[in-house]
Amino acid sequence: MANKVIMSSSASSTCFHTDPRIKMTFDVVNWDALSSLACKHFQVDSSHWGAQKSGGYNLIRFLHLHDSQNTTLIARVPLRDEEGLDTSIPKRIESEVATMEYVERYTNIPLPHVCHYSVDAGGDVRSPYILMTKVEGTPLASVWDDMDDEKRRIVLRQVIGVLLELWSHRFDKVGALFKRPERGGGKDPWYIESSTVLKNPTDTIECQYNLLTTSFPHAADYWLAYSNAYLRNECETRFGYKAKEYSYAHGWFMRSLVPALFDPSNDAHGHPLTHGDFHSQNIMFTDLDTHPRLSAVIDWEFSxxxxxxxxxxxxxxxxxxxxxxxxxxxxxxxxxxxxxxxEILFEEERTSARVGGAPLSRLISESYGVYLFQQVMQFPREMYAPLFPLLVKHVLGEYGDFSYSYFDALLENGILKKELTRFDQEAEAFLEARRVLGEEKVKMLIRLVEFKDLIAKDLERFNEGSVVREWLASVT
Structure with a gap:
């Protein structure tokens, strides 16, 4: 199979007419200034722009230098919308470049080389950018399903090699990797900042409850805090939602799993360097017709x-x-x-030095429950709906009569009985408020604090002894 030029998953093809950010970004960037900068860096007289790609975060253009090697570079600029650039982009680029430099310097993992970059939204280019070398190869995603078992074994062995390399590089906390300017004195230039610097503040549970800015020494602490924040969020949002008691019970069930799924001692030897999107579209291979060879791991954004x-x-x-x-x-x-x-991972571990703690092979072979747990907790309800039954079945042995009875018992007679009464009262108060004040004023999915403020302003419209007044008295 012929090799193809490929770039990061954030540059996967997107029809330009479907995303207005693409044209907006293209029109803002001074492409002539960017190509002149590349020519100056490589000491060539001229170049021309080639193919253009885009994805969820970036716009990609191929720059062909007119030199004796026919060098091709990838120019990547972040997409912008009418409000401008995401404020987290400078830190995101700094961290990605630092991570790529670290991997290039201290591991044998092949990846593109960063030739030049800028986090400045002004200047001649008028945009932050990264200029990097083009890598040869075909994304594993496009060939994996058609590979025979022997070639799949060859591929998996090399993928495991990448994972073991990253596994061996440990840091003292979880977050984004950065690099200080290297000076004398022997001080380690590499350091970790909270992952919050890579994200814009949004109404997510992590940001809402400051989990991203808190340093948790191990996963058990983090997921316990996340589960508690999830339960608080259930109480504070979707006021009056009829089925809230079941989503709350699901969250309570998830929290109860944390001690069983996350062993604090696993993180005692540090936190491994991790690729932010280690999917098959970011793993490049050449020589697919003979002996597949890993040519690069790309797209280190959010690593x-x-x-x-x-x-x-x-x-x-x-x-x-x-x-x-x-x-x-x-x-x-x-x-x-x-x-x-x-089989391959266990074999590789026997013949190579490994860091302390549980072997990676054991953790991965026992990871199904952790995988389901994390997917359910981190994705919206409509996305994790198929996964929650799988997690319940994995834990309780079935998802059916027994699991239904389990959740009903928690709510009707068990530890969550108080919450069931509370949510029922909220549902009654919500319905009464809609009847009295109107559906336009009391909207669906209103937050608890918003409902409380709304009622306080129109309290005189509710009779003494009304459900709303009783509810308000119980929470003030």
Whole structure:
């Protein structure tokens, strides 16, 4: 199979007419200034722009230098919208460049080389950018399904090699990797900052409850805090939602799993460097017709250090998709691929030095519950809906009569009985408020604090002894 030029997953093809940010970004950037900068850096007289790609975060253009080697560079600029650039972009670029330099310097993992970059939205180019070398190869995503088992084994061995390299590089906390200017004195230039610097503040549970700015020494602490924040969020949002008691019970069930799934001792030896999007579209291979050879791992945006339990999971390209039917043909193949992965990883661990703590092979082979837990907790309800039954079945042995009875028992007679009464009262107060004040004023999915403020302003419209007045008295 012929090799293809490829770039990061954030540069996967997107139809220009579907995303107005693409034209907006293209029109803002001074492409002549960027090409002149590249020519000056490589000491060539001229160049021309080639293919253009885009994705969720970036616009990519290929720059062909007119030199004797026919050098091709990738110019990547972040997408902007009508409000401008995401304020986190400078830090995001700094961290990505630092991570790529660290990996290039201290590991044998092949990756693009950063030739030049800027975090400045002004200047001649009028945009932050990264100029990097083009890598040869085909994304594993486009060939994996058609590979025979022997070539898949060859590929998995090299993928495991990448994971073991990253696994061996540990840092004292979880976050984004940065680099200070190197000066004399022997001070380590590499350091970790909170992952919050890579994200714009949004109404997520992590940001809302400051979890990203808190340093948790191990995953058990983090997920316990996350679960508690999830439960608080359930109480504070979707006021009066009829089925809230079940989503709350689900959150309570998730929190109860933390001690069983996350062993604090696993993080005692530090947190491994982790690729931010280690999917098959970012793993490049050449020589596919003979002996597949890993040519590069690309797209290091959002990379950093992670908890051992997050790192220690199967690559997603050999994990069942939650929306697959039970008889999906790739399920059986994933079972075989995971068995091959386990076998190779165990073999590699026996012949190479490893860091302290539980071996990666054991963590990955036992990672199914952790994988399901993290997917359910981190994605919106509509996305994790297929996964929650799988997690319940994994823990309780079934998702059916017994699990339904389990949750009903928690709510009706068990530890969550008080919460059930509370949510029922809220639902009654919400319905009464809508009848009295109107549906336009009392909107669906209103937050608790918003509902409380709304009622306080129109309290005289509710009779003494009304459900709303009783509810308000119970929370003030």
């Amino acid at each position: 950093g250090t992670e908890y051992v339990s997050t790192f220690g999971q199967y690559p997603f390209f050999i994990v069942d998709h939650p929306w697959w039917d039970e008889d999906h043909p790739l399920r059986e193949r994933n079972v075989r691929d995971q068995a091959t992965f386990d």
